[in-house]
Structure formats: structure tokens, C-alpha cells
Amino acid sequence: MPKPEASPIFPAVVENSAAPGPVLIVCEHASRAFPAPWGDLGLSAAETAAHIAWDPGALGLARGLAERLGAGLVHAPVSRLIYDCNRPPDAPGAMAERSEHYQIPGNSGLTPAQRLQRVEAVYLPFHAGLAAEIARRMVLGPPPVIVTVHSFTPVWFGQKRAVEFGIIHDADPRLAEAVLREAAGCGLEVQMNAPYAAADGVTHLLRRQALPLGLMNVMLEVRNDLIATAEAEAAMADRLAPALARAVAQVAAPIAA
Amino acid sequence: MPKPEASPIFPAVVENSAAPGPVLIVCEHASRAFPAPWGDLGLSAAETAAHIAWDPGALGLARGLAERLGAGLVHAPVSRLIYDCNRPPDAPGAMAERSEHYQIPGNSGLTPAQRLQRVEAVYLPFHAGLAAEIARRMVLGPPPVIVTVHSFTPVWFGQKRAVEFGIIHDADPRLAEAVLREAAGCGLEVQMNAPYAAADGVTHLLRRQALPLGLMNVMLEVRNDLIATAEAEAAMADRLAPALARAVAQVAAPIAA
Numbered sequence: 001m002p003k004p005e006a007s008p009i010f011p012a013v014v015e016n017s018a019a020p021g022p023v024l025i026v027c028e029h030a031s032r033a034f035p036a037p038w039g040d041l042g043l044s045a046a047e048t049a050a051h052i053a054w055d056p057g058a059l060g061l062a063r064g065l066a067e068r069l070g071a072g073l074v075h076a077p078v079s080r081l082i083y084d085c086n087r088p089p090d091a092p093g094a095m096a097e098r099s100e101h102y103q104i105p106g107n108s109g110l111t112p113a114q115r116l117q118r119v120e121a122v123y124l125p126f127h128a129g130l131a132a133e134i135a136r137r138m139v140l141g142p143p144p145v146i147v148t149v150h151s152f153t154p155v156w157f158g159q160k161r162a163v164e165f166g167i168i169h170d171a172d173p174r175l176a177e178a179v180l181r182e183a184a185g186c187g188l189e190v191q192m193n194a195p196y197a198a199a200d201g202v203t204h205l206l207r208r209q210a211l212p213l214g215l216m217n218v219m220l221e222v223r224n225d226l227i228a229t230a231e232a233e234a235a236m237a238d239r240l241a242p243a244l245a246r247a248v249a250q251v252a253a254p255i256a257a
Numbered sequence: 258m259p260k261p262e263a264s265p266i267f268p269a270v271v272e273n274s275a276a277p278g279p280v281l282i283v284c285e286h287a288s289r290a291f292p293a294p295w296g297d298l299g300l301s302a303a304e305t306a307a308h309i310a311w312d313p314g315a316l317g318l319a320r321g322l323a324e325r326l327g328a329g330l331v332h333a334p335v336s337r338l339i340y341d342c343n344r345p346p347d348a349p350g351a352m353a354e355r356s357e358h359y360q361i362p363g364n365s366g367l368t369p370a371q372r373l374q375r376v377e378a379v380y381l382p383f384h385a386g387l388a389a390e391i392a393r394r395m396v397l398g399p400p401p402v403i404v405t406v407h408s409f410t411p412v413w414f415g416q417k418r419a420v421e422f423g424i425i426h427d428a429d430p431r432l433a434e435a436v437l438r439e440a441a442g443c444g445l446e447v448q449m450n451a452p453y454a455a456a457d458g459v460t461h462l463l464r465r466q467a468l469p470l471g472l473m474n475v476m477l478e479v480r481n482d483l484i485a486t487a488e489a490e491a492a493m494a495d496r497l498a499p500a501l502a503r504a505v506a507q508v509a510a511p512i513a514a
Contacts, residue, residue, distance in 0.1 A: 088470050089392045090400065116396045124392060128385040135381060138346045139373045207469040212461070213345050 008037070010077045010122050012129030015063070017136075021070035022252050023244070024137060024144040026130065027062040028085040028205060029055035029151075030075035038082050038118075041106025052099040053079045055151040057227030057236075062149040064237025069245055072137070072144070074130045076122070081107065083122035086148075086205045089115070093201065094123070100157060130209055138213070145175065145248050146210040146217040151224040152195050161195055164188040165240070166221035168196060170203040171211055175218040178247035186239050188226075195221065216251045265294070267334045267379050269386030272320070274393075278327035279509050280501070281394060281401040283387065284319040285342040285462060286312035286408075287332035295339050295375075298363025309356040310336045312408040314484030314493075319406040321494025326502055329394070329401070331387045333379070338364065340379035343405075343462045346372070350458065351380070357414060387466055395470070402432065402505050403467040403474040408481040409452050418452055421445040422497070423478035425453060427460040428468055432475040435504035443496050445483075452478065473508045 013030075032054040034040045040048055047053065059075055066073040076085045081104055087094040095118055097107045137144040154161055165188040169176035176192065183190045196202045203219060210217035220240075227233045270287075289311040291297045297305055304310065316332060323330040333342045338361055344351040352375060354364045394401040411418055422445040426433035433449065440447045453459045460476060467474035477497075484490045 089395045090470075112397045116393060119392050119396055120389070124385070124389050127388065128381070131384065132377070132381050135346045135376050136373060139376055140369045143347065204469070212464040212469065213347075 007117055007121055008035070009120075009125050010035070012126045012133075013075050013077050014129065014133055015073040015075075016066050017072055017133065019066065019070045019072045022142045022145045023069050023071035023147055023248055024134065025062045025066050025069075025071050025073045026146060026148045026205060026209075027055075027059050027073065027075035027150075028126075028148065029080045030059035030062070031077050031079055033078050034082065035078060038106060041081055041104050043081075043102075043104065043106075047102060048079070050102070051151075051153040051224060052102050052104075053081050056224045057222070057233055058149050058151045060230060060233035061151070061222060061227050061236055064234050065147075065149065065241055065244065068237055068241035069248075071147075072133065074133055076126050078122055083118045085123055085126045086202065088204055088208075089119045089123060091201060091204075127208060134209060134213065134215070142252065143213075143215055145252055146206065146215050147244065148205055148219045150219065150221045151227060152221050154223050154225045156195070161223065162189055163191045163194045164223045164226060165190045166194045166196070167192050168198065168202065168219040168221060169193070170198045170206045170217070172217065175216045175247060175251045178250045179218055179220070179244060182243040182246040183240070186243055188239070216248075264374055264378055265292070266377075266382050267292070269383045269390075270332050270334050271386065271390055272330040272332075273323050274329055274390065276323065276327045276329045279399050279402045280323075280326050280328035280404055280505055281391065282319045282323050282328050282330045283403060283405045283462060283466075284312075284316050284330065284332040284407075285383075285405065286337045287316035287319070288334050288336055290335050291339065292335060295363060298338055298361050300338075300359075300361065300363075304359060305336070307359070308408070308410040308481060309359050309361075310338050313481045314479070314490055315406050315408045317487060317490035318408070318479060318484050318493055321491050322404075322406065322498055322501065325494055325498035326505075328404075329390065331390055333383050335379055340375045342380055342383045343459065345461055345465075346376045346380060348458060348461075357410075384465060391466060391470065391472070399509065400470075400472055402509055403463065403472050404501065405462055405474075405476045407476065407478045408484060409478050411480050411482045413452070418480065419446055420448040420451045421480045421483060422447045423451045423453070424449050425455065425459065425476040425478060426450070427455045427463045427474070429474065432473045432504060432508045435507045436475055436477070436501060439500040439503040440497070443500055445496070473505075
């Protein structure tokens, strides 16, 4: 096991910082990088490319949406299995020992010091960087609208999932409800709070970064078989961007603020 | 006016980091320091020593409580008039142009760039430092209990305030209710949500640092004429610490978690 004193820092990656639009897209599960000092956590190459390690297609879709919406983008630079930036430090899923039917050997029996090293290397820098980008936008322009972009696997524990586009909210459902309305004609099987909901512990980022500041927010989940190539990512961005733009315009309007 | 490119950083001050107890005390208004590049904001010496600049007695009381409770302590190193770390970046009160009947000349007509400089120099480092201390405690020990310590002026816009000890909560009132019960016999005029309440915008720190992590939390306000000397601060710490310890033991117990 690497020693806790080997403590690199993996800052949040910020793209399109000068983008003019109100939307700030966040992609916590963008990366399948397994850098030192942790390495591949004892996983095979196939496992480090699987949905347990990252959200396949999510970063490409996020970049496509950012381009079409004139939005900023913040994403995490290491695999969610090193540290899942959408989980608080005391959540078992922050450094999961098990994901679906996979065991993660390098996450088994971590000491508190080893857990703290990952919190300090990944979780805190990511959230500090995102908080800085949000604060910058709050001061220099209109309040940012926080849209997190995720993907999910079409088969989970052997069950096929019918939902193609999930819209998830926490305590403030306004933007989620607007997206649901505006996505009605997009040709996808759209569901609210599917395949996950806040009760499953998946809205940490919204709770930590958007709700305390009164910012409009929503979590988007796209089934990953629909964004499996660069072309498919772009097509999905084409499909979703107009609905998102209309939804954001509704909730970001002064009358609804 | 100083130029925005002169950007020092004022980190959160952490004391008693190795303290064994579950309580983490936070004192956002501990300081009446007016460092460069801002200086005294055009205020007189009397004004920079007044309650508009800081919470007189709060840091002394916070240190006294930390000692008696075996608690950690995090405090801000500059005046709330430079940046009020208990306010979000878009709040007018974050860099107040006016406080009670005082005008703050150096806060008048700030440009967005000047506001951003203070956010980046004071607000973001304070909250990042506090978040790191909270995360460290969450990983290494029991979930920290967040207690913010403030003081208020006995006369506000000419009105005398009868309340001596105010207990303020946001969405989770459990610890506040326990403190109210346990402070009943402490010999002070105790009131819930006085002289301020969450609706006045005074619970940003609780919303930002405690609620998203499910941590027990409360904001305490002591009338500053009761903690006007080092002896009075110590006497108030003696008076409040036992009630706080009993309240924390109730809510931090596994059965109530």
C-alpha cells in the first residue's frame, strides 16, 4: 500500500470559464484515470474501463452541451473508484469496496489515514475548485445554474433499464420539473428521479454546491449505450441542448427567481 | 482604490486541531483586522473597534468553550467588513456598504472585480479550510458537531435588547432545541432564534458546511456586554460549557444520530 505521506493533489478541471451563458455543467464521473499513488486498485483493464470506474460518455456529452449552451464545465480528473466526488467523506460509496457485482481490491480495508489522503487529494480540491468557479460567476454575472451530467449502465445486476434519460432533483425541484416538461418531445424514454433518486445518496454535489447558495440545479442521467461513441455523444447533445436551454430560460428568468 | 491584482490570501485559522471532543467551534466574526490591500475602509479607529467590524468577545468565548469542551476551533482572520464569511458571495451584507447606522466608505460602489478579489482572498480560503477540517474529522473520528459562536450589540438602532443568549437554527433544529433545554438553568435570558433567525440570512455557514453533510449544528449569540473582558469571557464559558456538553451528548448519541 502506498504511504499516506505521498499526497499529490488532483484539482478540478475547469473548461470554458469565459463562456457567456448562465449554465455551469459539472461532471463528477468524467474520468477513468487511475494515477499514482493508487494505480489500478487491483482491477483488470476491462474493469477500469467499465461503468464502475467512470460514467462512459458523460464527459463527451457534457462538453457537447457546454458548447451548445455557451456553458462552463467543471470535471473531476480521476476515477470515481479512487474517490467519488459526488459522495461525502463518510459515505461508504466515496471509496467503494464493492460496486454492482465487482469487488475493488484496492479499496478493501482502507485505514482512516488512507481515506483521508484521498479526501485531501481528490474530494477537497475538486469541491474547492468548483466552489471557486461558482463564486466567481456569482460575483461577475448572473447566478450560475448547476447541471450535473452523468451516465448509467443499461443493465444493472442483470436487469435491463428502460429509462433512457433520467432527471434527478434534491430539495428544489424547479429546474428538474422544467427539464421534464421541455424534454417531452425529445424522443427518449424520460423519467423523473430514475434510475436513482436523492434518497439513494446521489445528490451530494447539489446539496453541497447549489442548494446552500440558492442556485437552480438538476442532475441529468443518460443511459450509456446511447452515448457510446463521439458521434452518439454529439447527437445526444443536439437532442438535449434545446430542451435544456428552454428549461433554464424558464427558471433563470427574473420573474421565477 | 487598491488594484485587483494585489491578491493576498487569508486562510482560516485552525486551533486545537487534535482536540478529542466531537465539537468544532467556528467563529466567523473573530477579527477586527483590516489588513492591506484594503486597510481601514475609511473608518475611524473607534469604528474599526465597534461591533460592526467584528463580534467583540466572541473569539475569547469561543476559545474558552473550546478549552472546556475539548473542541477544535476555526476562525476567520479579517474583519467581517472586508468580507463576512457568514454570507454568500452575492449577499449585499458580504461586503456591506452600510451596517446599522454606519456607512462603510471603502465598501461603497465596489466593482465586480474588487468584490471577486475579496471573495478569493477571504471567503473561499476560509470555507475551504473549514471544509478540510470538517472532512478530516469525519474521516478520522466521530462526525463533528458544528457550533458557531457570535456576539451581538446590546443596543441596535437605539433599541435595547433583552435577550442575553440567543440560540439559532436552520433546517435542522435538533441541537438548538437541546441547547435551549439544557441552558434553562444557566441564569441568562435565553431565547430561540433571537436576536436573529435563519430568515435574516445569518445561517449561511450552517447551510454551507453542516447541513449538506448531515452534521448536527447550532449558532450561538451572546450579548457582547456580558463578554466585554477576558474575565467575563471565561465566566461565560464556565456558564455555557456544561449546558453545551449535555446538549451535544444528547444529539451526538448513536440513538439520536
